[in-house]
Amino acid sequence: MSVSSVVKIKIDGVEVTAYEGDTILSAAKRASIYIPTLCYLDGLSSYGGCRLCIVEVKGSPKLFPSCTTPVSNGMEIITNSERLRKFRKLTLGLILSEKPHICSICVANGHCELQDLAKEFGVDHLRVEREWTAHKIDLTHDFLVIDHNRCILCARCIRACDEIEGVHVLDMKMRGKDSQVIVDMDEDWASSRSCTSCRKCARVCPVGAIYVRDKPFSEIKDKEMAKFILSRRGL
Amino acid sequence: MKPEDILRIAREETEKQGFYKYRINICCSSGCLPFGALNLLKAFENAVKKFGVESECKVARAGCPGTCSVGPVVLLEPGGYIYQNVTPEKAREIVKSHIVAGIPVKEYLYANEAFFKKQLRLVLRNAGKINPMRIEDYIAAGGYQALIKCLTKMTPKEVIDEITASGLRGRGGAGFPTGQKWNFVAREKNTPKYVVANLDEGDPGVFANRTLAEADPHSIIEGMIISAYAVGAEQGYIYVRAEYPLAVNTLREALRQAKAMNLIGENILESGFNFNIELRLGAGAFIAGEETGILASIEGRRATPRPRPPYPATSGLWGKPTLINNVETLANVPPIILNGGDWFAKIGTPKCTGTKCFSLTGKVNNPGLIEVPMGITLREVIFEIGGGILRGRKFKAVLVGGPSGGCLPESMLGLPIDYESLTKAGAIMGSGGIVVIDDTACMVDTAWFFTDFCVDESCGKCVPCRVGLLKIRNILERIMKGEGKMDDIDLLEELGVYVRDASLCGLGQTAPNPTLTTLRYFRDEYVAHISEKRCPAGKCFKEQASLEVKE
Amino acid sequence: MMGELGKINFATVWLSGCSGCHMSFLDQDEQILDLAQKIQLVYSPLMDAKIFPENVDVTVVEGAIGNEEQLNLIKKIRKHTKILIAIGDCAVTGNMVTLRNALDDGAGAILKRAYIETATKNPQIPNDVPKLLERARPLNEVIKVDYFIPGCPPSAHLIKYVLTEIISGRTPNMEGKAKYG
Structure with missing residues (x-):
């Protein structure tokens, strides 16, 4: 990976280094941050149907499925809020x-x-x-x-x-x-x-x-x- | 063909039409056809012949002027006289009196002048006035001049700048700034690019896009060619519901004629710009109107949405940059190009420029297709344009935005119609459906009806929409049967917020609106159903009431 | 929450279920003695009480609601109980008792299967037992349930945990514990 493809993101307050092309889920996995999944399976294309892996992204009222959402520089992600658990x-x-x-x-x-x-x-x-x-x-x-x-x-x-x-x-x-x-x-x-x-x-x-x-x-x-x-x- | 040829056709056609003193436009849209519009066309032609006024009176088929409830309607120019419920007998009388003697037949005229008074027709500028089956009519009305202006005098960037300056926002419902969307696609390096016109209007009681396509197909096509020129696309698709056969035929004929005049195809008007348009027919799924659902359907797959990002602007049809616009958005483009973005920005409100078409239905005196400037209040639409509530009953609620819109009460009638105000009130602009509800309706039943529609139309991909909506419907059903519990109100609210926030696409994100807004504004009706087993409107419990009598 | 001798009045009920949850309850082995210190058993299939008493502090209910007698009983139990706990999948979700719900006339179908089709001698549907409900239902569809212990059966350990928490006035945390099946 070249330096330019490094993306800095924050997951649950922790700085995580991700790469361009990463999804939130793959970046979190590499950083050993757990996000629950059900329809997602390593090796298959992402589907985004079960909505278990939804996360909050700072600055947006929407929820994002972490298995399909690509990371972008400066993204701040919350994986485990009260609302998400509910x-x-x-x-x-x-x-x-x-x-x-x-x-x-x-x-x-x-x-x-x-x-x-x-x-x-x-x-x-x-x-x-x-x-x-x-x-x-x-x-x-x-x-x-x-x-x-x-x-x-x-x-x-x-x-x-x-x-x-x-x-x-x-x-x-x-x-x-x-x-x-x-x-x-x-x-x-x-x-x-x-x-x-x-x-x-x-x-x-x-x-x-x-x-x-x-x-x-x-x-x-x-x-x-x-x-x-x-x-x-x-x- | 060259640009000059189009301008020459415009001149010649105008001259030709100028020979006629009168023009009788018979609405042959889906609303009037079942009432014998085609017979009426013949009747007028015969009458004109019979009275020997063929040379001064032109009889033509046309699209819908908007007054769908009193069809078949006939628009008589000059003067904009609209005759309602016209029959072949009345046709002879109208020709005899109005054309031959010059005296309008008052008792047959559409009397509700208020219906048109507050309207502003930009998108529907030609609706009802031109023959949609003749490209010459459109050209004579100033059509394709915006395209010529773009191709000869403007760079793609200038076109986008003009659209951005106009403040035009997507008319499909979400209200995303159109100029910005075009820009996203234009700056993509990946080719080929595609443009898609969304005419998959599936909401019950909504017919604005259909009417537009039936009345003025070239305004859509022209807007689409301009958008393709602006973003650098060479292939376009118009996605139409197969349930709109007349719109499909009209568009097909319009495309054929546009192609014959080299307005689409290779080297358009010798500008070096190539662009083709194909029609794609939907197979009857509401969800195919969703941005990513439409893409899947055009590619030949099941119309299921996929999560965004990536947005279609970067990865759309076959993974290529794709611009998707609603047909109403596209029809706004030619006047913006001709009159300038600043002119358009002065219409409506500062944040919400221009006009919006609404299908006004339900318990109003003057239902029909209307186009109003943004920022007009609901009260003006319902009580002035709509002429108030049918049979003098009391207004109870208005559902704005189609089946996934919100039910707003009387206290919200002063609300200006724009994207932000509606969203704040719990409704949406959506497909532009306005359903007026009078005091005979039960609001729980109303919420159930629209939820049931969305349950049927959910694609089933994501859990909140597939299961959550189903459960909301079941709980509403339970409440209507008198088996509700007080906890159900909280549960409905919780599920509603959950489905709204956690669903994958716009359908699920808006489908709980009828339930959430009726809970917000008509909570007392829910409480009455649950705690008193009583329906304030007297709609529910009828079965039980009759059972009790038997006992 | 104190009854006789400083103990709470405790009841267990067996509706449409296999009694496996009661077995699991007893499976607490010697630890049940700790529980016995704190409770006074007032009604249970484990003892001879015919009528559900009033003023019960905690009732543990096993089984789904399958017939009319159970429907009446559960309403009475709710009225006389401060804290009602659904124990086991039958009480919590209906479990396989509710399998008949998917059939048209499920109650009739299972009676026919059990007493006519598979009978070897004198096939007849008994008429001196409570009438089956058209649909079997989990407890929380009929009455308000305060706590749930899913499982088929729930482990003795889980039962002990939940009961201890509740009797001590705490709310049990079911995360990581509520396993169906």
Whole structure:
């Protein structure tokens, strides 16, 4: 890196050296400053959908997702204010209340990023009533399962399928509350001819929505394994 | 073609039109077409023939003069006589009396003069007066002279300076200074650059952009060519809702004619400047009107917004610098170039120059499309231009800014209409929708209605908008059913502020406005629903009331 | 907050749940003796009390609200309790008791499944038990809940922590502790 590309920013009052092209999140990570994330995954493009990594930037009333916002010289960032904590807690509560997320009967119980985050932020109950619409479960594939009742629409699987495996089998259909991850043109997984059955979608799913049948969940969600796959990007 | 050729066409066309003593403009916009505007066109042509006044009276199709509630309407020049609810029978009478005998038919005239009195028509300067299907009409009305001025006498920087001096701000709703936006794109080194005209008007009850495109498509196209010249773009897209078939056809025809005259294409008017425009049709998503959503849609992807920065000015269509303007903003450009930025800056208020088009709907006597100078008060718009509340009922609230606007009470009627005042009051300029609500409406129900619209139109990408709005709607529903708790009011407020602050794009950031403003100005109605199980307007609980009677 | 012998009146209630939370409560092992110093148990499935008493200081409720009897009971409990604690995922979010909510006529569907479709002898739906509600609901959708201890079941350690804090008049901090499932 040349000297000119160095960007001086302040995160939570601490001076941090970042580089041009850094996002707030990548700069914070390098400085070992923790910002919670959910839809973000190292190695995939940033999505900016979950709103957990929102931060305050001095001089702006707006909130910025740290995973997509580039740093600029003199930026002063607050990652953990009262307001941010409150909003993050609300976000997690809303995700939990959107679908019948029942941890006790979920394959991901104990290996779930949503569960972990709820614990971390002390989301000890749901302040709004849960939606009770039943969603589809696609069990047609030999070993890959997608249970839309557990999907939080973070689009990690879609990005991994497109950007890492390069086949773009998965995508999103409909919009708003009716959004749903689909296989090819909304077909059964078994009838997909473009799916390579690579399981990357299962590895990157932060919850128990996509998983490999008859496999211990700890193995599917092995974070090191996911990292390995993602590090092969471009090879 | 050279600039001189355009000026010659203007001269010839003016001369040709000057032969006629009268001109009958029949509104053939989406508002009047279903009421038989095309039949009416024929009826007038026949009547003119029948009475033998073909040589002194020109019958032409035209766009909308704004009085959509009394269609089909006919504008008779000179004098600007507007006839309302015209039928083929009335047409013969009008020709007989007004054209042949020179006596206007009073009982058929649009009587609400107040509707036009406080209006100032810059964007809609030609609406209803020219035939949108003939480029010659536009040229005769002074069209494309601003473009000629830019291409022959001004550098791109001078054009931007003129726009900056005018103080023009984006009419899409957010009010970003247009000159500054153009500057951002102009200074980018990356090429090619693109310009996009946003005509994805999806709000319920809003039809200003549609009317503009149907009545005067060339004003948009001319503004767009000038903007491309200023920022150095060679390709432009007009993004139109597919639900606006007439606007699409009008624009398509206008583009064809402009191309035939070398106003778009290669080496425009032999200036060396190349610029092409393509139409892109939306597939019915409200969210496609959002700046980054429109880009995704033009590229052929799902219309989901993405976080900014990077802004489209640096990374827009296919990662290239892209200028996105609302069509109303673009239609303002030609008069600014011709008359100068200083002239424009004198209109409206110092911080909010120019005019704004509003779709005035709801419970007012004179609904329609209006254009008013910035800074006019809501009271003037509703009670003078709008002629007061329908059937003499009492005014209760006005929703300014479309489905994600704010509901303002009577005490706010003195509010001047400009970006800052509206935002401070909890409303937005938005798409320019003004819905007037009378005392028969329940404000909880009103908030529910607009929230429900936004729930349907949310793209689903970010959690606050997808889930937060849904929960707000559900809580409102619960309150309307009489199952609300007092805590719900605080929860609604908390969720509203959260969705407003934490959402990804403008839709989520403004969608809680109806809920937040009704909570702010009509809290007592919420309390009545919750604690007394009573709807002050008598709208909710009807089902329960009838059940009780049965028991 | 003192009752008989300087102890607080303490109750535990078991609604639609598996009793796992009560098990976890007892799993505090010998540490429960510390708690016993401070509380007077007045109503619980662990003892023989038929009627929920008045003037209870702290009530711990396990389970979702699944039938009409429970609906009435929880309203009564709220009336007679100063501090009400929802314990376990069923009480906090509804947990799997609420799975039937996603079905049309969920109550009918599960009764049919349990008593007709899978019965080996004399299939019939019992009519001498409280009527199932159309939708099972977590406590806070029906009454005001003061504190929540999620978990399926919550760990004995967490239960002890929350109860100790509350009995000592402090507010428990659930950050890093409230784990569902």
